[in-house]
Amino acid sequence: MKWVLDNVGTITDATWAHLWLALPAIVISFVVAIPVAWVASRFRRSRFTLLLIAGLIYAIPSLPLFIILPLILGTSVRSLVNVIAALGLYGVALMVRYAADALDAVSPDTVLAATAMGYGPLRRFFGVQLPLAGPALLAGLRVVAVSTVSLVPVSALLGINSLGMLLTDGFQRDIFAEVLAGIVATVVVAVAVDLGLVGLGQLLMPWWRLTMKRSAKRSPVEDKQVVTA
Amino acid sequence: MIEFRNVSKSYDDGTLAVSDLSLTAASHEVTVLVGSSGCGKTTLLRMVNRLVAPTSGQVLIDDVDVADRNAVELRRSIGYVMQNSGLLPHRTTIDNIATVPVLRGTPVKEARRRAMDLMETVGLDTSMARRYPWQLSGGQQQRVGVARGLAADPNILLMDEPFGAVDPIVRADLQRELIRIQAELGKTILFVTHDIAEAIALGDKIVILEKGGKIAQQGTPHEIMAKPKDDFVATFLGLDEERSLHIDGDLVVDPSGRPVGRLA
Numbered sequence: 001m002k003w004v005l006d007n008v009g010t011i012t013d014a015t016w017a018h019l020w021l022a023l024p025a026i027v028i029s030f031v032v033a034i035p036v037a038w039v040a041s042r043f044r045r046s047r048f049t050l051l052l053i054a055g056l057i058y059a060i061p062s063l064p065l066f067i068i069l070p071l072i073l074g075t076s077v078r079s080l081v082n083v084i085a086a087l088g089l090y091g092v093a094l095m096v097r098y099a100a101d102a103l104d105a106v107s108p109d110t111v112l113a114a115t116a117m118g119y120g121p122l123r124r125f126f127g128v129q130l131p132l133a134g135p136a137l138l139a140g141l142r143v144v145a146v147s148t149v150s151l152v153p154v155s156a157l158l159g160i161n162s163l164g165m166l167l168t169d170g171f172q173r174d175i176f177a178e179v180l181a182g183i184v185a186t187v188v189v190a191v192a193v194d195l196g197l198v199g200l201g202q203l204l205m206p207w208w209r210l211t212m213k214r215s216a217k218r219s220p221v222e223d224k225q226v227v228t229a
Numbered sequence: 230m231i232e233f234r235n236v237s238k239s240y241d242d243g244t245l246a247v248s249d250l251s252l253t254a255a256s257h258e259v260t261v262l263v264g265s266s267g268c269g270k271t272t273l274l275r276m277v278n279r280l281v282a283p284t285s286g287q288v289l290i291d292d293v294d295v296a297d298r299n300a301v302e303l304r305r306s307i308g309y310v311m312q313n314s315g316l317l318p319h320r321t322t323i324d325n326i327a328t329v330p331v332l333r334g335t336p337v338k339e340a341r342r343r344a345m346d347l348m349e350t351v352g353l354d355t356s357m358a359r360r361y362p363w364q365l366s367g368g369q370q371q372r373v374g375v376a377r378g379l380a381a382d383p384n385i386l387l388m389d390e391p392f393g394a395v396d397p398i399v400r401a402d403l404q405r406e407l408i409r410i411q412a413e414l415g416k417t418i419l420f421v422t423h424d425i426a427e428a429i430a431l432g433d434k435i436v437i438l439e440k441g442g443k444i445a446q447q448g449t450p451h452e453i454m455a456k457p458k459d460d461f462v463a464t465f466l467g468l469d470e471e472r473s474l475h476i477d478g479d480l481v482v483d484p485s486g487r488p489v490g491r492l493a
Contacts, residue, residue, distance in 0.1 A: 109311075109313065109315055110315065110317060110318065112280070112311075112315070113309075113311060113315030113316070113317070114317065115280065115304070116278060116280055116304055116309040116311070116315070117304065117305070117309065117328050117329050117332065117377075118301050118302070118303075118304035118305030118306075118329060118332050118333075119301075119332065120301045123332075128317060131319050132317075132318065132319060134319075205319070207318070207319045207320075207361050208319075210361060
């Protein structure tokens with residue numbers, strides 16, 4: 001505890017650095033995965049191949065990827081761009097499957113109705129399909145976000161500042177409190193990002209919030225009916 | 230006026246949904262396409278707003294081939310009401326009704342004001358305006374569906390079994406409502422149903438379709454009931470031997486003596 005109090009500045013810096021790596025990667029994951037998932041969902045034959053590639057990317061061990069990626073991007077191993085790109089790549093690989101499933105799950109009847117109303121393809125996608133896939137997309141993005149936040153510390157092995165630095169430094173200098181602080185802070189960041197996403201979801205999808213309220217309200221009633229029956 | 234000129238539709242797996250069918254639906258009238266499932270009635274309806282393209286033949290609206298028109302513009306100019314309402318679940322009642330006018334560039338405020346008027350036209354309490362579709366009953370959802378179909382004030386209204394999923398009492402109510410609205414607005418309505426009673430209740434002209442998308446008979450309800458062309462039509466109308474009705478006191482009974490109605 002004393003170590004924590006003595007090093008609040010270090011921890012705060014590391015937390016911001018951590019977020020600064022994780023958040024852009026999460027945004028990239030979402031933005032890149034959507035069009036890929038659209039192709040996978042729209043063109044049936046491409047689906048298997050795209051999801052296979054995504055699965056393979058996700059299977060690459062992270063440390064080698066951090067080292068190989070600069071050779072492809074032309075950045076240095078210790079550049080932030082390198083780390084964000086690697087995290088983003090994992091995020092996209094994970095998100096594509098969630099997003100493809102989310103888009104597939106949108107009711108074809110609703111899409112047909114939108115077409116019949118006179119929605120053009122682009123407007124139909126952004127105005128109907130994407131919002132209706134929203135809750136399932138959010139569920140996937142939450143997994144991606146937590147996974148990204150907990151993957152960031154690996155970059156500390158390359159000497160890039162994040163909460164992972166507390167882990168490597170704590171191990172090297174045998175300071176248990178520092179290791180523990182690194183772990184706890186990473187979990188706190190993950191939970192905070194997760195809550196942030198849920199809040200964002202409720203803001204952007206007011207109808208979804210009402211649906212949740214309805215199912216929450218409904219279930220106790222149903223339970224009661226089961227009991228009385 | 231909607232004209233089907235020698236239209237056929239075959240799908241990749243070889244099924245023939247419609248074969249060489251010609252038909253005219255007069256302006257300001259309700260033309261009902263009726264038949265059991267697989268007779269191509271929905272396929273025909275969807276050819277009008279280009280949700281389905283005929284394999285051969287033409288569909289013309291006021292002598293213009295729909296294939297020559299921009300599909301998106303065409304759809305915005307035609308009202309479409311489907312079974313299970315097809316409402317957008319993430320939009321409130323009022324925004325669902327305002328969908329097409331907003332797509333056509335009407336300012337949202339104005340479109341919503343008009344949507345409020347339409348809610349009254351179709352017999353919906355305006356307190357429902359802010360509700361989402363799943364907060365409405367089946368009958369209310371269909372009313373919203375009809376209001377949405379009318380919102381852009383189209384000349385043509387396509388209705389695909391719009392009252393198929395509601396209970397008989399609500400259905401009868403919605404049918405009466407539609408007759409009232411039609412008397413007021415005089416749209417060219419193409420209405421699809423598998424329910425002959427609904428066809429007779431609503432149609433100025435009825436087109437009975439048989440499997441494979443051929444016309445079995447067409448005419449006014451009176452013409453068809455008075456002179457069914459063949460056994461298929463007679464059976465479909467319930468005029469066959471088994472259903473021949475007679476009067477017993479002031480009840481109408483079937484051959485086994487079960488009452489099916491009462492004389493007025």
